[in-house]
Amino acid sequence: MAGGAPILSLRDLRVTFPTPAGPARAVRGVDLDVFAGESVAVVGESGSGKSVTMLATLGLLPQAQVSGSVKWGNTELVGANVDTLRSVRGRRISMVFQDPMTSLNPVLTVGKQMTLVMKAHQPRLGKKELRAKAVDLLHQVAIPQAGRRIDAYPHELSGGMRQRVMIAMAITNDPEVLIADEPTTALDVTVQAQIMELLRNLREEKNLALVLITHDLGVVAGNADRVAVMYAGRVVERAPVLDVFARPQHPYTTALLECLPRLDLRKEVVNSIGGTPPNPANLPSGCPFAPRCPRAVDLCSAQEPVLVRMGATDVACSVVSDGATAGVSV
Amino acid sequence: MIAPPRRVRRGRPEWLRGPALIGVIAIVVWVLIALTIPLWTPYDPLASVAPRLQDPGWPHLMGTDQLGRDVFTRTLWGSRTSLPVAFVVILASVIIGTVIGAVAGYRGGWVDAVLMRFVDMTMAFPPILLAMAITASLGPGVRNALIAMVLVWWPIYARLLRAQVIAVKQREYVESAEAIGVKRFTILRRYILPMAYTPVLVNATMDFGQVVLLTASLSFIGLGARPPSPEWGAMITEGATQFYSWWIATAPGLAIVSVVLAFNYLGDALRDSFDVKGVV
Numbered sequence: 001m002a003g004g005a006p007i008l009s010l011r012d013l014r015v016t017f018p019t020p021a022g023p024a025r026a027v028r029g030v031d032l033d034v035f036a037g038e039s040v041a042v043v044g045e046s047g048s049g050k051s052v053t054m055l056a057t058l059g060l061l062p063q064a065q066v067s068g069s070v071k072w073g074n075t076e077l078v079g080a081n082v083d084t085l086r087s088v089r090g091r092r093i094s095m096v097f098q099d100p101m102t103s104l105n106p107v108l109t110v111g112k113q114m115t116l117v118m119k120a121h122q123p124r125l126g127k128k129e130l131r132a133k134a135v136d137l138l139h140q141v142a143i144p145q146a147g148r149r150i151d152a153y154p155h156e157l158s159g160g161m162r163q164r165v166m167i168a169m170a171i172t173n174d175p176e177v178l179i180a181d182e183p184t185t186a187l188d189v190t191v192q193a194q195i196m197e198l199l200r201n202l203r204e205e206k207n208l209a210l211v212l213i214t215h216d217l218g219v220v221a222g223n224a225d226r227v228a229v230m231y232a233g234r235v236v237e238r239a240p241v242l243d244v245f246a247r248p249q250h251p252y253t254t255a256l257l258e259c260l261p262r263l264d265l266r267k268e269v270v271n272s273i274g275g276t277p278p279n280p281a282n283l284p285s286g287c288p289f290a291p292r293c294p295r296a297v298d299l300c301s302a303q304e305p306v307l308v309r310m311g312a313t314d315v316a317c318s319v320v321s322d323g324a325t326a327g328v329s330v
Numbered sequence: 331m332i333a334p335p336r337r338v339r340r341g342r343p344e345w346l347r348g349p350a351l352i353g354v355i356a357i358v359v360w361v362l363i364a365l366t367i368p369l370w371t372p373y374d375p376l377a378s379v380a381p382r383l384q385d386p387g388w389p390h391l392m393g394t395d396q397l398g399r400d401v402f403t404r405t406l407w408g409s410r411t412s413l414p415v416a417f418v419v420i421l422a423s424v425i426i427g428t429v430i431g432a433v434a435g436y437r438g439g440w441v442d443a444v445l446m447r448f449v450d451m452t453m454a455f456p457p458i459l460l461a462m463a464i465t466a467s468l469g470p471g472v473r474n475a476l477i478a479m480v481l482v483w484w485p486i487y488a489r490l491l492r493a494q495v496i497a498v499k500q501r502e503y504v505e506s507a508e509a510i511g512v513k514r515f516t517i518l519r520r521y522i523l524p525m526a527y528t529p530v531l532v533n534a535t536m537d538f539g540q541v542v543l544l545t546a547s548l549s550f551i552g553l554g555a556r557p558p559s560p561e562w563g564a565m566i567t568e569g570a571t572q573f574y575s576w577w578i579a580t581a582p583g584l585a586i587v588s589v590v591l592a593f594n595y596l597g598d599a600l601r602d603s604f605d606v607k608g609v610v
Contacts, residue, residue, distance in 0.1 A: 058509055062438070082514070090511025103506040107524045113507075116520060120511045170510055 006033035007209060008057070008093065008177050013068040013078070015049070015056045015233075017280075024281040026052045028233040029068070031307070034177055039203060039210040041224035041241070043217065043256070047277050049233040050213045054179045058093060059085040091121045094175035098182040100162035104154035110138075110165050111150035114172060121173040137168040141198060160191035164198065171202060178202075179211045184219065196223055217260055221245060229253050232278050232288035239313035249315040251295045287318065295319050343603075350599030356592035364409040373400040375407040375560045383575045392581040395565075396572055397558075404560035405581040411561045412589065415472060416541040419479045424534050426480070427487025428523075434488065435495030435526075436518050446492065449485040457482045458547055465553040472561075475554040479544055483537070487530050494526035501525075528604045536597030539590035546586050562586050 015027035027049040034040055042050045056066045059077060070077040072088055089095075097103040105113050114134040118125060125133070131150070138146035141164040154162055163183060170178055180199065184192035196219060203210050212224055220227055220241065227244045229237040229252065237250040248254045258271045275292040278284055284291060290300035299318050307314040308321040315321060346354065372389075373379045378398035379390075386393040392401040434445040452460065464478035498504065499522055507517050548554035549563030557564050562582035569579025 055509075060505060060509055086511050086513070088511075089509055094511075095506070095509035097502055097506045097509070099502060102502040105503050105507065105521050108520060116512055116516050117507075117510055120513050120516070166506070173511065 004035070006035050007073065008034040008211075009069075009071045010053070010057065011069040011071070013053060013056060013070060014066070015052050015061060016065045017063065018065070019281055021281045023065075024279075025283065026064075026233055026280050027056065030230070030233075030235055032228055032235065032238075034209050034211060036176065037203065037207040037209055038225045039212060039223060041212045041214060041220040041227045042230060043214060043220055043227055044230035045215060045277050047280070048230040049280075050230050051181050052233075053230070054095070054181060054211065054213060057179070058089055058095060086120075090117060090170070090175060091173045092175055093177040093179065094170040094173070095179040095181065096163070096166050096170045096183050099186045100159055100166050101186065103166055104162055106154055109151050109153055110134075110157070114138075114150075114165075114169055117169050117172045133172075134168075137172060138165070140171075140202070141165070141168040142194075143168075159187050160194065163187060163191075163195055167195075167198065167202070171206070171208070174206065175208070177209045177211060179213065181213045182215070183212075185214075185216075192219070199223070217245075217256060229256070232283060233280060234288075234316065235307065235314075236289065236316045237313060238307065238315075243312050247311075247313070249310060249313050249320050250317050251293045251319070252289050255292075255294075287316075345599045345603035347599075349595035353592040353595030353599070356588055357596065360409050360413060360589060360592070363406050364413045367406050367410065371403055371407070373403040375399065375404045376558055383572065386577050393575065393577040395568060395575070395578045399558075401565075401578055401581045404565060405562070405585050407560040408562040408565065408582055408585060409589075411472065411555055411559070412542050412545055412586075415476055415479075415545050416538050419476055419483060419541045419545075420534050420538055422480045423483035424487050424530060426484040427489075428491055428530065430484070431488035431491030432495055432518055432523060432526075435492035436499060436514075436522065438496075442492070445488070449488050452482060452485045453489070455482075458544060461544060461548060462551070462553060465548055470553045470556065472555050475545065475548045478548075479541060483541065486533065486537070490533060491526060491530050494529060495522055498522045498525045532597055532601045532604060535593060535600055538597075539593035542589050542593075543586060546582075 010030055010032040013027055013030045014025070017024045017026055030049070030053050032040070032042075042053070044050045052061065055061050056064065057070050057077065059080065066078055068078060072092055075084065075088070077085065077088060104110075108116075111131060111134050114137065115130045118130055118133060134150055135146045138149060143149050143161060143164050149157070149161075154165070157165065183199070184195050187195060199210060200223060202208055212219070214220060224241045227239060227241050228235045229244070229250065231252050237244070237248070237253045239249070244253060245257065248257055255273045259273065261270050273292055278288050278291070284301065286301035286304055287293070287296070288304070290296040293300065297319060303318060305316045305318045305321065307316045310321060376399070379400050380394045380398050382394060382396050382398040384390055384394040390400050390402065392405065395401055395404075430445055430449075434442040460482045461475070461478045464481055465475045468474035468477060504517060504521050507521055512521070545554060546561070546563030546566070549561045550567050552567070555561030555564045557568060562585055565582040566579045569575070569582070572578050
């Protein structure tokens, strides 16, 4: 973990969607720091709020109520106007989406799309420069025959190739933070490994900070410096990657790890966590994980725990942090 | 296995068959007539060239009217009013509708609400009634009728395009483009409109016939082209007073029918070909 001030800093970020069934509180007070060049994994089940947190960071949720603070250096992004947000998007903080099959414009060639992204932040470049730069970027993301592929339409490329193009577009304007929202979920396993390796190389070459949103702890293990585990819109555990795997604190993290099939243990059945995540429009009182938690006690459904520091780990669990310190607000 | 080389399609596109082909031929013929009629006109459309109220026959194919003018010649000349007027009305409506619909759909919020209430207001009236009212207040004449028709016609396209834009803007590639900072206008123009435009084009083709009909209707009730100019609606008005000389109204009537049908056939084929329902 790098020292100094974080380049991206989320404080008490809250996102609420108005729904017919009442307000759905998708993100409920997330604190997260991203330091230059590091890789942070945000882990959680579908619906835990990990993607929404990152979309809110870039101001991409016009229909939601967002409060709290997202700071890029000294620039506040929550409630910032469109021009401020656009000057940050792609240039400072960029994003790669989950499904490369639907994330490219089907009616424009790869090169044309990349050109439009470049022009967004560097309007003065000439036609030849734009094209040369686009080819160079395709080289950087290891696309063979980049000079030819630049004139291809997205439907002419495979899924892995398209994800490389997505990454090339995301790093076009040399951002300092790249948010990758499940970048490998839609790809098969060998391609997954290639894409993760590409992201790792880019991180080293460009000193790019990576925020990796994933539900795949296998991907986390090899690619993250720090991990934030999210459940029901909050961070329930935040720790260096080794601590998460070696000494998981929160019962939810433990349960997630037990769901991983392992080669080193003889086990016939893969575990799963019983029950389903709570409905964000109708959260239980107290700890939202309590109904599914094997270690839940009475206190859990009475009070929602806050993050408490235990060694290198921040954990939000009344039982783990030993009843006595639980419920202390930060 | 080696895939067979993709067959290069030549010649006639697949949708250009049956009624659509007839429609296209009719449209081409009418456009040619409208463009070239002054060069080969059988008679002067405004002059008395024969005894009045002659039956159809040779050399006056559709007879003559109460002033002795050749009805067939006048009908052909009528295309020089109807087709350009309809073209301008459709073009102007599509342009206005596109701008308003795209802005409303993409911006959303109060901009959308205000623009769409305006659209609702216009569309609450039957188009012919509203066009009549506007033309009457501006004063009769082809130019005013044209303005009135544009005013009643653009909301259709605005509403249509807005719905498409809203559907397309929720696609992931649009969100993705926003996330990496592509300019909003670029996103609207290069990412959303190409995927949203097909229904507007299909509808505009179909509406061409409707506008020809509306032009004739306004002229029929005396709000569009005025006699003695050879315009289909105005000619039908004149023919209506000559009940026993059926050909005076029949010839322009057939002209209207052929144009309206032609564009409907073409529009139908385009809609099926583009599979507009499957666009969203």
